[in-house]
Amino acid sequence: MIMKQNQEYSLFLLGLLENSAEQQSLDWLEQKVSKIKDASSPTGFFLAFSQASRFFSKDPLKLSDAKKNKAVQLVEGFDPSHWNLLQSARTYLLLHLNLEQEDWLEAVNQLFETGDLYEQAALYAALPLLPFQEELLPRAIDGCRTNMTLVFDAIALNNPFPRRNFPELNWNQLVLKAIFMQRPLYQIQGLEERRNRALAEIASDFAHERWAAGRNVMPELWRLVVPFMNDQYLADLRQVLSSTDSLEQEGGALALYQSDFAPAKALLADFPDLLTQVESGEITWEKIGIEFQNSRV
Amino acid sequence: MARYIDPHIHLVSRTTDDYEAMQKAGIVATIEPAFWLGQPRTEVGSFKDYFSTLVGWERFRASQFGIVHYCTMGLNSKEANNIPLAEQVMELLPLYVGKEGVVAIGEIGYDDQTEAEDRFYREQLELAKEVDLPVLIHTPHRDKKKGTYRSMDVAEEHGMDPGWIIVDHNNEETVKEVLDRGYWAGFTIYPHTKMGSERMVEIVKQYGPERIIVNSAADWGISDPLAVPKTADLMRKMGIPEEHVQLVTYKNALAAFSLSGQMHEDDWLKAPPIDQTKKMGGNSVLRGGQVPRVEGPSDRVEN
Numbered sequence: 001m002i003m004k005q006n007q008e009y010s011l012f013l014l015g016l017l018e019n020s021a022e023q024q025s026l027d028w029l030e031q032k033v034s035k036i037k038d039a040s041s042p043t044g045f046f047l048a049f050s051q052a053s054r055f056f057s058k059d060p061l062k063l064s065d066a067k068k069n070k071a072v073q074l075v076e077g078f079d080p081s082h083w084n085l086l087q088s089a090r091t092y093l094l095l096h097l098n099l100e101q102e103d104w105l106e107a108v109n110q111l112f113e114t115g116d117l118y119e120q121a122a123l124y125a126a127l128p129l130l131p132f133q134e135e136l137l138p139r140a141i142d143g144c145r146t147n148m149t150l151v152f153d154a155i156a157l158n159n160p161f162p163r164r165n166f167p168e169l170n171w172n173q174l175v176l177k178a179i180f181m182q183r184p185l186y187q188i189q190g191l192e193e194r195r196n197r198a199l200a201e202i203a204s205d206f207a208h209e210r211w212a213a214g215r216n217v218m219p220e221l222w223r224l225v226v227p228f229m230n231d232q233y234l235a236d237l238r239q240v241l242s243s244t245d246s247l248e249q250e251g252g253a254l255a256l257y258q259s260d261f262a263p264a265k266a267l268l269a270d271f272p273d274l275l276t277q278v279e280s281g282e283i284t285w286e287k288i289g290i291e292f293q294n295s296r297v
Numbered sequence: 298m299a300r301y302i303d304p305h306i307h308l309v310s311r312t313t314d315d316y317e318a319m320q321k322a323g324i325v326a327t328i329e330p331a332f333w334l335g336q337p338r339t340e341v342g343s344f345k346d347y348f349s350t351l352v353g354w355e356r357f358r359a360s361q362f363g364i365v366h367y368c369t370m371g372l373n374s375k376e377a378n379n380i381p382l383a384e385q386v387m388e389l390l391p392l393y394v395g396k397e398g399v400v401a402i403g404e405i406g407y408d409d410q411t412e413a414e415d416r417f418y419r420e421q422l423e424l425a426k427e428v429d430l431p432v433l434i435h436t437p438h439r440d441k442k443k444g445t446y447r448s449m450d451v452a453e454e455h456g457m458d459p460g461w462i463i464v465d466h467n468n469e470e471t472v473k474e475v476l477d478r479g480y481w482a483g484f485t486i487y488p489h490t491k492m493g494s495e496r497m498v499e500i501v502k503q504y505g506p507e508r509i510i511v512n513s514a515a516d517w518g519i520s521d522p523l524a525v526p527k528t529a530d531l532m533r534k535m536g537i538p539e540e541h542v543q544l545v546t547y548k549n550a551l552a553a554f555s556l557s558g559q560m561h562e563d564d565w566l567k568a569p570p571i572d573q574t575k576k577m578g579g580n581s582v583l584r585g586g587q588v589p590r591v592e593g594p595s596d597r598v599e600n
Contacts, residue, residue, distance in 0.1 A: 043391070050395035054558065114345065116352035116396045148357040 003098075009129045010095040012067075012074055013088050020062045021085055025055035029089055033096045042107035045097055049090055049111065049119065056086040058118070075128050077160025077189050087122035094126055105135055112139055117150055124154035127161040134165075141170045144177060152181060156188055163190030172199045175224070179206060182297045185220040186289035192223070200228040204236055211239070216296070219251025220289050229261035237264070241271060247291055249274060250283045299543070300565075303525045304328045304550035305404075305433075305465060305483060305512035308366065309347075309355055315515075315522040316362035322526040325565040327359065328554060330369040330404040330433055333376050335517055341385035344372075348393045356398065365565045367554070369403035369433050370394050377417040378409070387420060394428050400554040401425075403433025404465065407444045410437065415451070422455045431461045431556045433483075436471065445471045449478055463510065463553050472500060476508055481553045485514040486524035494528040498535045506541035510549045 017026060032048040039045065063081050071078045080088065097104060108130075112123055124143050127136060140162065143155050155162065156178050162171060171194055178185055185191055203224040207217045222240065225233040240252030253274040256264040268275050277283050301324045308316075308329050319327075329351055338344060351368040359366035370393045372386045393399065402425040407414050425432045432452070437444035445464065452462055464475045465483035475482045486494055497511060513524035521527065529546045533539065554560050 046392055047395050050392075050397070053397040110392075114349055114392050116349075116398070117356055118397060120353065148354065150357070 006095045006131065009074060010092050012070060013080075013092045013095070016061050016063065016067060016080060016083075017056075017085065017088055017092065020059070021056060021089070025089075028055045029092065032093065036093065037096045037098045039098075042097065042099065042103075042110075045093065045107065046111065048093055050116075052089045052093065053086055053118070056084075056089040058084045058086050060084050061088060075160065077163065078128055079158050082158045083125065086118065087125060090119065090122040091126040091129060094123075095129065101132060101135075105132060108136075109139065112143075117148060120146075120148075120151045121154040124151060125159060127155070128159065128164070133161075137165050141166065144170070144174050147181075149181060149183070152177070153183060156183060158187050158189065160189050162188075163194060168194075168196060168198070172196070172202060175199060176202055176206065179203070179218060179221055182218055184289045184293050185218075185223065186286045195224055195227055197228050200225040200233070204233060207236060216243075216245065216248065218292060218296075219248045220285060220292065222251045222255035223285050226255050226258045229255075229259035229264050231263070234261070234263055234267065238267060241267070241274075247288060247296065250277070251288050253278050254283050254285065254288065298323050299526075299529065299547075300325045301525045301529065301546050302326045302328070302550040303513050303515075303522070304463075304510055304554060305330055305485065305514045306522060307332060307514070307516035308359060309350060310517035311515060311522055313358075313362070316359065316364060319522055320362045320364055322523050324364060324526065326365040326367065326551075326560070328367045328369065328400060328550070329355065330401075330435075331371050332373050332404060332435075332516070337376055337379060338382070341382060341389060344386050345389055348389070352393065352396050352398065365568075367398045367400045367560055369401040370396075370399050371403045371405045371421055371433075372417055373404060374406050374408035374414045374418065374435060374437075377414045378411055380413050383413065383417050387417065390421075390424060394424065394430065398559055399430070400557040400559045401431040401433045401463070402428075403463075404435035405432065406434040406448045407437050408435075410440065410444055410447065418448070419451060419455060422452060422457060425461075426455070426457070429558075431463065431553060432457065434462060434464045436464060436466045438466070441466075441468070442470050446474065449475070449480065461556055465512070466514070469496070469500065472504060472509075476504060481508045481510055481549065483510045483512055485512055486521070486528050487514075488519060488521045488524070494524070494531045497528050498532050498537065501532060501537055501541060501545055502535075506544035506549070508549060509545045510553065511545050512550075 017029070032044070036045045036048065061080055061083050068079070068081060071080050097107060099107060112120065115123060124140065127140055130136060140155055143151065146152050156174055162174055166174060175185070175188065175191070178188060203221050207221060210217045222237065225236070237252045237256055240248055243249055253268060253271060256268040257278045301322070303319070303324055306327050306329060308327060331348065331351060334347070348370060356366040370390060372383055372390065377383045394402065402421050405418050405421045407418065422432065434448050436448060448464065459479035463481040463483050466485050467475055467482045472482055484497055484500065486497060501509060511525055511528050513520060513522055515522040515524065525546050529542050532542045551560065551562060
C-alpha cells in the first residue's frame, strides 16, 4: 500500500521535474534512484540526497493549474507551487528509499539530524508525502523549535501536515511561534478551522506583552479571537482600532466584522470608512498578511 | 566599496557584534573550517552536532547579517590523536562532505606530528580525492617548518595536485617553499603575536600577490575578525597596488575554494530575492541602505 502511494507521488514529482529541469540532471536522478531502491544500506541515498544540489537549482517549479489540482487530489493541501526543483528532486529520492519501517525511520532521522538548512527544509516540507506519518509527528513538533526561518516555514507554512496531525497543544505552539517570528499566518493551512479558545487567549496575552513593551502587534493575530469574541477581546480590538497604523486598524475591523458578537458590530459601526472597506471585500486576511510582510517585517 | 572574503574564521565562537562589524567592513563571504573547540571532544555525537551547526545554524546566522557562509569538513589533527573517536568521526564525514557549501576537506594535517595524525591526514587526503574537493591544510604551530614540508610531501605521495591545496598559517620561513611547489599559501593575521599585518605587507611586497591568501582564523582566542579588511587597508597605505590587494584578500580565496564547485561570486552578488523573505523579522542589518524600522534590531527573534 505504502509502496503504491510512494509510486504515485514520485511519478507526479517526476512529471513536475521533467517540466523544469535539465535532461542531464534527470538522468543523474534516475541513475541514483535505480541504485537506491535496491540498496540494503542508506549510504548511497545520503550522498545522493546531499549532492542533488549539484544538479537541481532552487528555482521554483513551473506549475500548470492542472498539476496544482492533481497535487491536491494526491494529498489534501499539498501545494508544490511553493516548492523548488531541488527539494522536489530530494523528495523524489526520499520516496525511493526502500527499507523496512525501522530502518527507514533510522535513516530518515539521521537525515534530519545531519541536514543542512535546505535539506532540513526539504524534509519538513515533504512530510505530508512520506509514509509513517504517526512516527514522524515528534520530529515535526521538534522541528518547530527551530529559529531558522527557512526551516520553520517549511513545516508551518503551506504544509498540510500540522493541520492534520498536530495535537492542539503543539498546534497552538506552532501558531504562537509563527506570530513571534512574524511569519505570514494566512499561509498556515487550517488556521481558521483549528482556532480554539486556548489559542485566542494566548494570542491576546501575547498582544498585551507587546503593547507593554511598546511594540506593535501583527494585525493577522486578531483572526484568532474571532469565534470567541467577548468583552475582553472587544477591549483589545478597541485599542487596535485606535492605532495610527492603518494596517492594524484593518485587522481589527475585519476581526470585528467576522464576529457574531453583537457589541463587536456596534463598535465597528463607529468606524464607517473601515466598515465600508470590509463590506466591499477589499480587506481580507490574505491582503493584510501580504501587506504586513511587505511593509512592516 | 571593496569586497573581502575571510577564508578562515571560526564563526561559531564570534558574537553578532563581530558579524555586524564584518559586514560593515565589506566582508561578503566567509569560510569556516571544521576544527576543535578549544578542548578535546569525548563523544562522536559532539562532532555530529558541530558539523550540523556548520551547515545549519551558523550558515543561517551569517545570512542574517548579509554574509554568505561556507565551511570545510574534516577531522582536525589535534583530535586525531584519540584514535577510537577519530575512527568514528571518519565514518561520520561522508555524511557531510557532499553537502552544499562545503568547499574543502579541512582543516587537516599535523599538530604534534604523531603517527595517529599521519594516519588520519592520509585517510582524509584520499577522501578529498574521492569527492573532488580541495584540501585546507593546517600547519603546526610547533616545529612548523618541518611539519609544513611534511604535509606537502605526504600530499604529493597521495598524488594530490598542489593547485588544489591551500597550506595555511604560513610565515616568512615557510612561504617560499610552499609557493615554489605550486600550493596556495594562506596567512593568518594574529594580533600582537606571530603574523601581524605589517609582516604581511612585507611578504606581499616580496613575493607578489599570486596564490597568497590572507585570513583571520578568528576563534575563541585573542583574534580579530576584521584582520582581512584591516590588512588590506594597511597594504594600500604602504603602496601595494589595489589589484594586488584584491587578489590576496578576495580573488585568490575565491579561485582556490571555488574549485569545489560550491562557491560562486553570484552567491553574494546575486543573492536570490527569495532569501530576503527568509530573514528573521525586523533585522535592519540585512537591508543595507534602507531606513531602519522603528523597532530596529531589537526586534530580532529572541533565542
